Amino acid sequence: MYEPDPYLSGKLEAHGAVFFDAEGRLLVVKATYGVNPWGIPGGVAEPDEAPRATVRREVEEEIGILREPGALLVVAWQPSRRRTLTESQRAAGWSDRLHDGVQLVFDGGVLTSDDIAGIKLDSREMADYAFLDVHEAVERMSPLHARWATAAVHARETGSVVYLENGNAPR
Template sequence: MTADPADTDQAVADYTASLPAKRMAAAVLFFDDTDRILLVEPAYTKTYWELPGGSAEADESPRAAAVREIQEELGLTVEPGRLLAIDWVPPRPGRTEGLMIVFDGGQLSPEQVAAIQLPPEELRSWAWSTSHEQEQRLSPLLARRAAASCRARAEGPTAYLENGYAVS
């Protein structure tokens, strides 16, 4: 007697449904003509700035999440470029573990910069930031992720990170 492939598919589906879910978010790095990156300042109770982007919704790819979040946060319709970094972040109080994905948004044109519109309930401001300003504005984890993403953009290979630190 031959096994029915539908039975095998059902067994695999039941198994994968039991696996733990991970939080996932996507960010896009945008650059100006001097290679500063665009950072956004949240309007809510965070004490640090962020990379533009946000959480992926159920059944949404990281790339689709990046496109949606940039439209929501900056009012820009962009197609992200290549993958710069993947960062696994361990759980911490109040947050599950997660995978953070960073895409290259390239250099924004003067027209795109002029078209930026922030949702006032979510973002207070945005600014071009040098590496020194990134270290001051971002949390240590986000500063490590941004720096690794910038290196990946300049040097070529995608960065694999754990908690913002490169893993070789």
């Protein structure tokens, strides 16, 4: 059995996907938690879970769609940071400090009208969803998540993979 080395630091690993409708609008979801809850479907990886498996699981849990992730679009590293918690999150023992980590964003593709009709939000995690013009969508997100989403859209359009550090291209 694997025993973690207490001297090695933990890293946060989370993955998501960008989805679009036939008009090219970006799917954004509103979480039931957090100060700035709008983002793309996705979440934190479980131990020994591959990134694509994380995306499949999180998308199915959050919006009820089982779909294989497409191409990798964004590799994003973020430094450790503090986050603002709600009273209920504090009461549940959530930490206000997030370790540094890696976020991968995959192409979820274009959802058909049948896919969209089949969206079922997990009410414990998701409060709402919308398909929005990319500029309108990123206005709802935290600055960091907005930069990830914008980079994913650019990568999808150009057929490239974008690497970001703290939401920005390294200099």
